[in-house]
Amino acid sequence: xxxxxxxxxxxxxxxxxxxxxxxxxxxxxxxxxxxxxxxxxxxxxxxxxxxxxxxxxxxxxxxxxxxxxxxxxxxxxxxxxxxxxxxxxxxxxxxxxxxxxxxxxxxxxxxxxxxxxxxxxxxxxxxxxxxxxxxxxxxxxxxxxxxxxxxxxxxxxxxxxxxxxxxxxxxxxxxxxxxxxxxxxxxxxxxxxxxxxxxxxxxxxxxxxxxxxxxxxxxxxxxxxxxxxxxxxxxxxxxxxxxxxxxxxxxxxxxxxxxxxxxxxxxxxxxxxxxxxxxxxxxxxxxxxxxxxxxxxxxxxxxxxxxxxxxxxxxxxxxxxxxxxxxxxxxxxxxxxxxxxxxxxxxxxxxxxxxxxxxxxxxxxxxxxxxxxxxxxxx
Amino acid sequence: xxxxxxxxxxxxxxxxxxxxxxxxxxxxxxxxxxxxxxxxxxxxxxxxxxxxxxxxxxxxxxxxxxxxxxxxxxxxxxxxxxxxxxxxxxxxxxxxxxxxxxxxxxxxxxxxxxxxxxxxxxxxxxxxxxxxxxxxxxxxxxxxxxxxxxxxxxxxxxxxxxxxxxxxxxxxxxxxxxxxxxxxxxxxxxxxxxxxxxxxxxxxxxxxxxxxxxxxxxxxxxxxxxxxxxxxxxxxxxxxxxxxxxxxxxxxxxxxxxxxxxxxxxxxxxxxxxxxxxxxxxxxxxxxxxxxxxxxxxxxxxxxxxxxxxxxxxxxxxxxxxxxxxxxxxxxxxxxxxxx
Numbered sequence: 121x122x123x124x125x126x127x128x129x130x131x132x133x134x135x136x137x138x139x140x141x142x143x144x145x146x147x148x149x150x151x152x153x154x155x156x157x158x159x160x161x162x163x164x165x166x167x168x169x170x171x172x173x174x175x176x177x178x179x180x181x182x183x184x185x186x187x188x189x190x191x192x193x194x195x196x197x198x199x200x201x202x203x204x205x206x207x208x209x210x211x212x213x214x215x216x217x218x219x220x221x222x223x224x225x226x227x228x229x230x231x232x233x234x235x236x237x238x239x240x241x242x243x244x245x246x247x248x249x250x251x252x253x254x255x256x257x258x259x260x261x262x263x264x265x266x267x268x269x270x271x272x273x274x275x276x277x278x279x280x281x282x283x284x285x286x287x288x289x290x291x292x293x294x295x296x297x298x299x300x301x302x303x304x305x306x307x308x309x310x311x312x313x314x315x316x317x318x319x320x321x322x323x324x325x326x327x328x329x330x331x332x333x334x335x336x337x338x339x340x341x342x343x344x345x346x347x348x349x350x351x352x353x354x355x356x357x358x359x360x361x362x363x364x365x366x367x368x369x370x371x372x373x374x375x376x377x378x379x380x381x382x383x384x385x386x387x388x389x390x391x392x393x394x395x396x397x398x399x400x401x402x403x404x405x406x407x408x409x410x411x412x413x414x415x416x417x418x419x420x421x422x423x424x425x426x427x428x429x430x431x432x433x434x435x436x437x438x439x440x441x442x443x444x445x446x447x448x449x450x451x452x453x454x455x456x457x458x459x460x461x462x463x464x465x466x467x468x469x470x471x472x473x474x475x476x477x478x479x480x481x482x483x484x485x486x487x488x489x490x491x492x493x494x495x496x497x498x499x
Numbered sequence: 500x501x502x503x504x505x506x507x508x509x510x511x512x513x514x515x516x517x518x519x520x521x522x523x524x525x526x527x528x529x530x531x532x533x534x535x536x537x538x539x540x541x542x543x544x545x546x547x548x549x550x551x552x553x554x555x556x557x558x559x560x561x562x563x564x565x566x567x568x569x570x571x572x573x574x575x576x577x578x579x580x581x582x583x584x585x586x587x588x589x590x591x592x593x594x595x596x597x598x599x600x601x602x603x604x605x606x607x608x609x610x611x612x613x614x615x616x617x618x619x620x621x622x623x624x625x626x627x628x629x630x631x632x633x634x635x636x637x638x639x640x641x642x643x644x645x646x647x648x649x650x651x652x653x654x655x656x657x658x659x660x661x662x663x664x665x666x667x668x669x670x671x672x673x674x675x676x677x678x679x680x681x682x683x684x685x686x687x688x689x690x691x692x693x694x695x696x697x698x699x700x701x702x703x704x705x706x707x708x709x710x711x712x713x714x715x716x717x718x719x720x721x722x723x724x725x726x727x728x729x730x731x732x733x734x735x736x737x738x739x740x741x742x743x744x745x746x747x748x749x750x751x752x753x754x755x756x757x758x759x760x761x762x763x764x765x766x767x768x769x770x771x772x773x774x775x776x777x778x779x780x781x782x783x784x785x786x787x788x789x790x791x792x793x794x795x796x797x798x799x800x801x802x803x804x805x806x807x808x809x810x811x812x813x814x815x816x817x818x819x820x821x822x823x824x825x826x827x828x829x830x831x832x833x834x835x836x837x838x839x
Contacts, residue, residue: 187577193576193580197573197577200573297699310658311657311658311659311662311693312656312657312658313656313657313699333603333604334576334579334580334600334603334604336572336573336576403569407569407572408568408569412568413699413700414533414567414568414700415567415568415569417566417567417568417569417570418567449573452563452570452573452574452577453577455562455563455564456561456563456577456578456581457581459561461564462563462564462566
């Protein structure tokens, strides 16, 4: 991720060694901020190109800001949208760290969410203190096991996880369709695929309904924050996390150092799936209170972008998740206030990713924002 | 300099305020389902009702598209915060979210397309349609037009506002068989077991193509896709195969008009005039005559109908047209029952 040793003068090299974090800092912080900025500018140009007049463009960005952080309900919506993205994004980041490109979060979200909802509407009479953790655990385990299939295929047969997770996504869509038609899952009196409603004891309680009944912020936020801290600790403070990172940086070196490559792959995929499963449980138990075929709503794919934007660092993923949550909540307001299509938010998100993925492009567009040495280093 | 800046800021603020003042006193807002506002059928027809009201009654109009079902509740909430006088939610799938929002905000007027609450909610007016009456005519027409003796249909999701089309279509074809001693079969829906072909979404054009291809492979030469924009995928297939091999019957809007590029493949459309009921609801709310309950669109009220044949005007035999007129009259006066 950091540039190779710059072939500058000796003093430059010494300087670089003295402050090694500078380039890393620029990559981690400056590039994403500038990427967001360029994306917003290009978004405005896109609107302009589709015959949106200037005051409307101005109004739409004001609405974007208002709808994401401008009021209590806006913040509540931003956080609500950020939760599943951050959880699933953490899973994908964990995979990246271990050298695995997990495209399967969408399927893991679905399977985890289904399991959580099934546990959530079963077991009538359990106290919430047991029922809710049980439902969340079911989501994590189901998502984890589902992802482990791809991990096991990789470890045992060498089947590439990109292919197998994409295939598992497709299987999960049909599996959920099938599950939702089973008598004990399908809601009574309905012919369409929709599950029974989650019991109150398994719902992630809404936190702000005492202020306004329409505020959707729910207890999943604690789940999200805890997951960020735990994954950070796991990655950077434990032996297992070191093994993940070592396998990601150089699988051969890790193997020669005596690490069990196969086990690490299965474990990393399993944990990534567990986090995606929690994201699904978060939606099933906190937002919808039921499951339907489309409840994953592309979270698993957006989460890939979140993990990339967050540079696979847990705190970065949290910030990226919040940004994407803000874009989603603000995009809604943009549509209400300025009548600008919500598709524009998709364009802005995609542009952000393009620029994140091309740090050199960002550096050449904004040379003044970066240390000279980095520029010398490229020449 | 400073004054200049103030002036500039002031004029910008004034511009914003001006647009706010220009907005109408009464605003009607629509929340779509995941099909989107430009789906050529379901959401678009309802939106046309709002736009008609905007043009003729001078009300303000806004819409909000749902990208996923997790958006329904949030979208309704952001419209509640956005000073809408009436919120129109489009689609059966928004039933739960609308109910929750209506109960939490008893002062806010709601109207939902394709959903009737039992018992009714005082601030929600449901709009439902006797679509089977018009689909019955379409089934009869298709049975009279098919050359292979096989018709096909498929739905978006197995929910009442979708299957009512398929019921009517099936029974219309059965009525044709009974009247004319024919043996036309309908693939894709069994009205007794309530099972049939469903794409399980309302947005995949690829599914629309694949499902129509399957029905065509089974011999169907006229297909009724009941899945909003999914049917556009079926129309693309019919366009490639040629209308002699496969014809499509549109739903919701007259697709000959809303999908003009592929207009020639539509034998007719089973129209569900959501625009007229939505307009009606807005007018009621504007005049203070709004009350909760159910509004039913029928063949008699013009809420549902069979669209003109357009390019097939000459292809449909006059005898069949006369029979359809007779059946229409029979359904309206009650002598022909579309429900079995």
